[in-house]
Amino acid sequence: MNPRTAKRLRRHGLNGTAVVVFLFAVFPVYWMVATAFKPNDEIFTTRFIPFPLAPTFDHVSRVLTKGVAGHSIWQYLLNSAIVALGTVLIGSLFALLAATAVARFRFRFRTSFLILLLIVQMVPAEALLIPLFLMVRRLGMYDQLLGLIVINVGFTLPFAIWMLRTFVAAVPKELEEAAAIDGATRFVTFWKVLFPLVAPGLVATSIFSFITAWNEFVFALTLISDQGRYTMPVALQFFTGQRSTDWGGIMAASTLMTIPVIAFFMLVQRRMVSGLVAGAVKG
Amino acid sequence: MAQTSTIARGGGSSSAPARRRSHRPPRRSGAFPPRAIPYLLLLPGLLVIAALLLYPLYQMVDMSFHRVGLRQIRPNPQPAEFLGMGNYTQVFASDLFWISLRNTVVFAAVTVALTLLAGTLVGLLLHRLGKKMSTFLIVGIMAAWATPPTATAIIWKWLFDADAGVVNWALNLLPDGLATALLGRADWSGEPWLNSATTIYLVLIVAVVWASFPFIAVSVLAGLKSIPSELFEAARVDGASPFTIFRRVTFPLLKPVFSVLLVLSLIWDFKVFTQLYVLAGGTTNREAFNLSLWAYTEAFSAPPKMGFGAAIAVVLTVIMLLITAVYVRQIVRTEDVR
Structure with missing residues (x-):
């Protein structure tokens, strides 16, 4: 592996780690906001619904x-x-x-x-x-x-x-x-x-x-x-x-x-x- | 303050005030003798600190030697009965003391270690990232840092909800064999995390680490930026591995930063109250008490035992001062307080 590829790989590794840390930090806050705009049937479910399918302002x-x-x-x-x-x-x-x-x-x-x-x-x-x-x-x-x-x-x-x-x-x-x-x-x-x-x-x-x-x-x-x-x-x-x-x-x-x-x-x-x-x- | 200042806001040192007032004698002293000025400036702040921190501190110690209950906090209070060490013997004889002490110490040790580790790693990562990526990550971790403690606890309570929580859903995604091997079971549906003390503390640790690693990361980053990059380069040219560079160059140089971060984290995690109160659902789960929550419960649930609560608070304060004393000395030595 030549040094340039190694360097690029390392950069990708660092950026990938940064994205993982970012998601860990942001997801709970995102989840709070997402839940606030979900209708009740999307909240009280064992399924994972990544974002409000039918966004609602009811709760707000x-x-x-x-x-x-x-x-x-x-x-x-x-x-x-x-x-x-x-x-x-x-x-x-x-x-x-x-x-x-x-x-x-x-x-x-x-x-x-x-x-x-x-x-x-x-x-x-x-x-x-x-x-x-x-x-x-x-x-x-x-x-x-x-x-x-x-x-x-x-x-x-x-x-x-x-x-x-x-x-x-x-x-x-x-x-x-x-x-x-x-x-x-x-x-x-x-x-x-x-x-x-x-x-x-x-x-x-x-x-x-x-x-x-x-x-x-x-x-x-x-x-x-x-x-x-x-x-x-x-x-x-x-x-x-x-x-x-x-x-x-x-x-x-x-x-x-x-x-x-x-x-x-x-x-x-x-x-x-x-x-x-x-x-x-x-x- | 109607007329505009001659100095640009935040302007450089070149914009010194130039307005000459030759009709006034130079170095006019104010109405107060110059030597009194610093004391006058300090007075309001000192009064606030004395009234709201020092006097209550004294009162807390005083109360801990008395029986302070309903009769003493009514409008026409009766004098409190002096108990000597009575409250303290009762504290140390109580099972709850050992439970709360264990919870306090284990939680603080684990959380401080994890927070410092995660924060330092993310700080080192931020230092290595490009400019755009590092701003992106800082904004992200800022969101976790900025979330108010009550909201933090509520969000994690929701993530760990038994039926609709994301954590149980994610654990169910793991292949059954792997989940059983790692965690001892495959089916996590309906797993209640917030019933037993052990799992309450597990959730609490995750929540508190999540909320506090950003501060450590950003502080470590600020420290790293203050180290001349030649030092890292020299070490790298000499063939040092990243771990050796951290152990031999970064850590020794940032030691004062780390010791301050360690004390601050210890202080915050030792007395954690808000997040525990929310996650444990108030004051009913006695197995989940830490010293702050126990003191609060004794003093404010019926019948109020304020003297007893104060004794617990004194024990907590003494433990905290003992732990941090060493580091306060170090800060005093390294900071320019002289």
Whole structure:
């Protein structure tokens, strides 16, 4: 076998492997969407039906109008969006301030603060659930979306600071020094020089927080009992009845919940990856 | 922020602000003494972390020494009775503790190993692929990564459904002889995967590995790209096999990356809750408990035993901190936290 054939064979082998991995990754998501658009007789069968033979919007329109647990899926999507956006707005502001402090200033306790950030990320959220449940009740935030927002800010903040500080550190200090020499105040320097340059990193961090809050399950399950205030992940649990599961409905609702997240991922794909890796790996 | 900034968004360093304001003295300090500024910037974040992470951590430990039940969580609470180590002796004496501990540890060990292995292999694959193919594969694995945990669990529950699941259909496709030799039986119709704890964990492992290998793959790829390609070429010219190149060149250089990925995976898999809750169908299957699900069940199903639940949570936290302590030290050493 001459080297060129060998090389081409190797390339085919690699590409073939890539296709297999691709299918493994994509098939379950595809299957969710396909099931959402299949009529019931194509869902409840032992045959393998690779795609909807008679595509139907029945499940999608049913979950949007009749919904589950007494409310339309719109309501739960809206609740999830409120929680996620609230988390991002408060969280990004706090994270930006703290990241600027850590990346731009040398001060006592700076190292301690960074180590604290690392350690609090090791503490399982599920373990803090019990005291936080009591705290939220005592503060009258039980059954309130605000309670979920506050808790999500708490759990996304350490990682957001950790990730954002690398973006702040990447902005050359000379720019701010030049602005200061030109007589800009600290606030103007921050707002007009640093902020626009950190904005891409801030977007990446925000999307990370958004997705975390959008997906959050255990606190939403525990801190909300009013069905009208359920978030999507909790609402999904109510498609499963005592005897049977409404697979068409649950797949339609899961698709609706997953689409925004996948869209966000694709949108900031490259930055998300570099941000995550830079924040988590390179420092 | 009405007027446009003089700096192009994301612009290069050449576009430094040029507006001169000669009427102002240079280096004007703000309203605060400069030394206080970093602390002021840190304050909101620090308050949030203290109130939502540190104080509850303290409370969790405190509660674990008390009997906290219905009477203590009602609007007019009665003081909690101090139990000393009572909750802990009860935890360690319980059969459920050993079941949940075993489930937690075995699941984390298997899942972390499989995730790192699959993720690293796919990362190496991405590095070798052409540009188009690698983008194609990244987009594909991104779909698995982006799927929310609740949806992940629901999808895999559906794939492993007893009657209409694709997995049972695919297993039935295998030639009978082969299926019997490999898996011990030929007919998989109606096989219920989500009744017994062992098979619940099997499905859970598949689901969690599926959802988490993309992050590892993409991180490994980012690490690989940071290694100068001359190193690989030199090794190849010297006649090193791909495996030797990985063991002698890639792995040593990416060791910090791998140790961070290992810790992150351990943290995620040790406390897995959402996917298990969905796959096990809530809190009824006690054989399938892990430590998080057991703590949750004790604290939130009637009658609530919050102190007991807190004791389980403390045990889980301590185990996690012990496992990750070594690696936290390593991150602290390699990262520029100084």
